[in-house]
Amino acid sequence: MIIYGVAALAACHLAGVILGDLLGVILGVQSNVGGVGFAMLLLIVSTDWLRRTGRLPQLSEQGILFWSAMYIPIVVAMAAQQNVVAALAGGPIAIIAGVGATIACVALVPVVARIGGQDAPLPPLMAQEV
Amino acid sequence: MEMITEILSKNGLVFAFVVVGVVMWVSYQLSDRLSAGRLHGSAVAIIIGLVLAWLGGLATGGSKGLADVPLFAGIGLMGGAMLRDLAIVSTAYGVDIREIRKAGAAGVVSLALGIFVSFAVGALVAAAFGYTDAVSMATIGGGAATYIVGPVTGTALGASSEVIALSVAAGLLKAVLVMIGTPFVAPLIGLNNPKSAMAYGGLMGTTSGVAGGLAATDKRLVPYGAMTATFYTGLGCLMGPSVIYLMLLAVTGG
Structure with missing residues (x-):
């Protein structure tokens, strides 16, 4: 049933957030520490195990995939409730941070791609493949 | 009516x-x-x-x-935070552990480096513009990582809505730049094989940006870039409010 997938996803979400809160208390940081990240790791490990043991039927899978497909629309709704008026009043900070991070990371691609030997480029695309 | x-x-x-x-x-x-x-x-x-x-x-x-x-x-x-976090967690589904292992050293290095460099650039810019508290620096640094890591970090740390909006704007700009710019920078950075695509995904991190940008470059590279990129946001959400915030806290002295 689809609800099994949704329930598994929701359980991972909650377990991750609880873990994050606990870690926050332990570290003395008055916040949730990486709850969403823990939830993602839990989901990866648990669904991988379920799939390998054949306990994740396609319908249950759809319960997770539905939310995965809702990710961009939900992000759009999130964008629609941000304090953009205040952000624009903040000046060029967003532009410099965004452009700066992009340029710095692009420059690192050839360096990292060389780790463990450089790979040969893919053969050129055939006309019918384009 | x-x-x-x-x-x-x-x-x-x-x-x-x-x-x-x-x-x-x-x-x-x-x-x-x-x-x-x-x-x-x-x-x-x-x-x-x-x-x-x-x-x-x-x-x-x-x-x-x-x-x-x-x-x-x-x-x-x-x-809101509830449905947004549920949807983010769901995107981790389908990441194959075997494929993670195949991504190897280059993928891991690119993820760690990409997250740290983005946070560092964002935090430095934030500080330069007067946001010198660790919470705002971590949030804007997170935005320089992706438009998800910024708000997640900011919400977890209790940053102001204004700072969260700045971080979303920075992350959005990065996603748009990656989408538009990838085909143009690809020849300059050797982005023409699966391994460099994995490094690219891990360094840039913005899943929609990388998936869109690589599709416009060579569609065969998309799964490799997207695979590492899908880890980026999760790792960023894990490290932003924790390790990186604590590092910034140590640097700024609270």
Whole structure:
């Protein structure tokens, strides 16, 4: 049933957030520490195990995939409730941070791609493949 | 008319699905017709979302964008922390552990380096503009990572909505730049094989940006870049409010 997938996803979400809160208390940081990240790791490990043991039927899978497909629309709704008026009043900070991070990371691609030997480029695309 | 507005307000979340659905449709039409699909529809939709938030903020003077307009309060529920985090967690599904191992050293290094460099650039820029507290620096640094890591970090640390909006704007700009710029920088950085695509995904991190940008470069590279990129946001969400925040706290002295 689809609800099994949704329930598994929701359980991972909650377990991750609880873990994050606990870690926050332990570290003395008055916040949730990486709850969403823990939830993602839990989901990866648990669904991988379920799939390998054949306990994740396609319908249950759809319960997770539905939310995965809702990710961009939900992000759009999130964008629609941000304090953009205040952000624009903040000046060029967003532009410099965004452009700066992009340029710095692009420059690192050839360096990292060389780790463990450089790979040969893919053969050129055939006309019918384009 | 009054009756309809009342029904729409009562069914806020359901109405939000309609509104966002319309925004997505318009965005994909604009993406196809005006940019021939080069600027990904999701990027257009997010830009429209931010514009709507700006209009809502201007109209109401509130801090929650379009969600402050009573008719669109459901947007606040749909894009609120609860459903947003559930959707983010769900995107981790389908990541194959065996493929993670195949990504190897280059993938791991690119992820760690990409997250740290983005946070460092964002935090430095934040400090340069007077946001010298560790919470704001971590949040804007997170935004320089992706438009998800910024708000997640900011929400976890209790940053102001203004700083969170700045981080979303920075992350959005990065996603758009990656989408548009990837085909142009690809020859310069040797982006022509699966391994460099994995390094690219890990360094840039923005899943929609990398998926859109690589699709415009060579569609065979998309799964490799997207695979590492899907880890980036999760790792960023894990490290932002924890390791990186604590490092910034140590540097700024609170």
